Amino acid sequence: MHDNQLEDRLRTALRAEGDGLSMTITAAELQRRLAGRQRQTRGRWMTAIAAAIAFVALGAVAAMSNGWLRLPAVGVSPSPSATASPAPTSSPAPSPSGVPATPEPTPRVAEPVGSAGEAVLVKPIGSDARRPDSFEVTRFDPATGRSVVIATVPGSVLPEDGWLETFDRPPQVSPTGWLAMGFTRGPNEDETTPAIAIIDLQAPDIAPWILDGYTSMSWDLTDKLVVEREDRVWVAWPTSRFLQTFAPVGTTARIASNGAGISSGPAVTVEDSTRFLAMRTTDDAWGYVGFDGAFTPTNDLPAVYQRMGRERPAGADAHGLGYTCDGGGAPAGGVCSLVETDAKQKPVATWLDLDKTGAYDFAWAVDGKSVWVLLEGGISGGSQVATLAYASDVDSRTERARIDFAEGMRPQILGFADEPTPGSATVVAIGDDEGFIHAFVLDGGDVIEQDGTAWFAGWAVDPAPYDPD
Amino acid sequence: MTLEALRRRRPETLDALLATYGRELQAVAYLILRDRPAAEDVVIETLLTAFERAGQIRDERALRAWLLRIATNKALSVRRVESRVVRLEVVPDRAAPRDLAGDSTDRLALLDGVGSLPLQMRAAVVLRYYADLSVEDVAATLGKSPNTIKAQLQTALDRLRIHLAEPLTVSPVEIRHA
DSSP: OOOHHHHHHHHHHHHHHHHTOOOOOOHHHHHHHHHHHHHHHHHHHHHHHHHHHHHHHHHHHHHHTTOOOOOOOOOOOOOTTOOSOOOOOOOOOOOOTTSOOOOOOOOOOOSOSSOTTOEEEEEEESSOSSSOSEEEEEEEETTTTEEEEEEEEEGGGSOTTEEOOTTSOOOEEOTTSEEEEEEEEEEETTEEEEEEEEEETTSTTSOOEEEETOEEEEEOTTSOEEEEETTEEEEEETTTTEEEEOOOOTTSEEEOBOSOGGGOOBOBBTTTTSEEEEEETTTOOEEEEETTOOEEEOSSOOOBOOSSSOOOOOOGGGOEEEEEEOOOSSTTOOOEEEEEEOTTSOEEEEEEETTTSOEEEEEEOTTSSSEEEEEEEEEETTEEEEEEEEEEETTEEEEEEEEEEETTOOEEEEEESOOSBTTBOSEEEEEETTOBEEEEEETTSOEEEOOSOSEEEEESSOOOOBOOO | OOHHHHHTTOHHHHHHHHHHHHHHHHHHHHHHHOOHHHHHHHHHHHHHHHHHSGGGOOOGGGHHHHHHHHHHHHHHTOOOSSOOOEEEEEOOOOSSOOOGGGSOHHHHHHHHHHHTSOHHHHHHHHHHHTSOOOHHHHHHHHTOOHHHHHHHHHHHHHHHHHHHHSOOOOOSEEEEEO
């Protein structure tokens, strides 16, 4: 909804703030810093030359001793169910001369990475948050406190020109242990592109598959990664390093995000990545698109595959849930609420009066009719409190657990391990808006605190598909 | 200052860049980072980068957009996850003394709301509503599609509406997450 008044007020406020700043940078300071950069540049150039010489020498030794990288299989045909024309857009680097060119398929164990209720955590190790020395991947059982290291991934999975930004999505693990990690790369910080590294946790020392220019990832149930690039959806097969694009959907529909919050990607149905939830652009009607790009409207949405347990873009009968504020007569913009809408976007219920109780986050429960909320609990003793609550209907809400965060953080519901019955989640992952895990809440309300230094990358075993109908 | 002079790296062009674009770049960086020293650092690094890489610019009309892009990317790259210590920071001095108590409550609430947005969303808001870039230019600056930026801006406005409905609790001492 367009709001000229709010936009005008925002412009006025930002201009008053920005234009009111005094200018303290001087030309002398600029010149001083320029001189310093020029000295550094000369030093780095000499280091780069030395490194290049060393690399050439090491490469020659490795080639002679047959210890080169194992290259994955290429050119394997995609699943027969896919109907779009194959358009391979990625291939591994060519082998250096003298090394056998036939790549060896990577044998993999096609089993889940752990047991039901276990979470997969990825912890960056090292002093440089942008380029960690390594990543420690563990599976953690909140019920027992047991933690097992699955793999230690070297920091070199990020190419030399790559680094992690705060806005790069947290990594996501596939059902059998592929790890997708978003990062940023470029010759310098002014010319950057997003990218995704796909790492085999069963063989973490093998060079990852890098997808340049791709964002917005979500795994499907058969270890394929669904990604976006230039407003198109692509399906990536890690074992064969094959990429396939959707037929263009044109302006008819836009593919829905899977509602997994900060880990969101295209909402994949359980039918092996051949369909995605979508909304028609003309009237926001819900439906799905197939691989041929055709849009089928329906309020009986197909089941959505879950890895994080937050892939719940719509409730029963394609109902929606979101914040809204009415115009009201108050100077500040009226009353704001958490509102449920029907398939035609008309409000049908108010779940939360945000004037009375603020909410950090919310999610549909498994039935698509009741709601989980992460309520603002105020600030106490240097901590801010988030309260996980379950609302079976608009008039009934039960608090399940309180979680403490450092002030200034933005708590989020990161995922549900499983929810056999509405409101009874076996484990709920609670973290922040960068995907770091801060606590697990067990069904009985016990809070298992975490230190917020590891990303929640998904569950070891898939949550059940989300099918509120 | 001409683009040609910039390309030739004439020393005076650095001063000219500062005089012509410094204020706007500082404002953009500050509005994104809400941190005066960090914003100044971003501006300096932006101007130096521009001075060193001016050869990439072919059209003087693109210079402002290019500078904003550099500054925004540098601001976004300032990492704040290493330290999770909360510190209290006094709102920086402004050009003219101002009675904060007399400032519009609405303005302070809006700025507080903008400061609570996720970093990249905040950057989109600043580029759109302070620097007055079109949605397409904001998208080009942030390396996103225009549809993504439209969605981000709409989400930002939705969040600001909610934020405005809350009573302003931030006083001149600004609670920050480092």
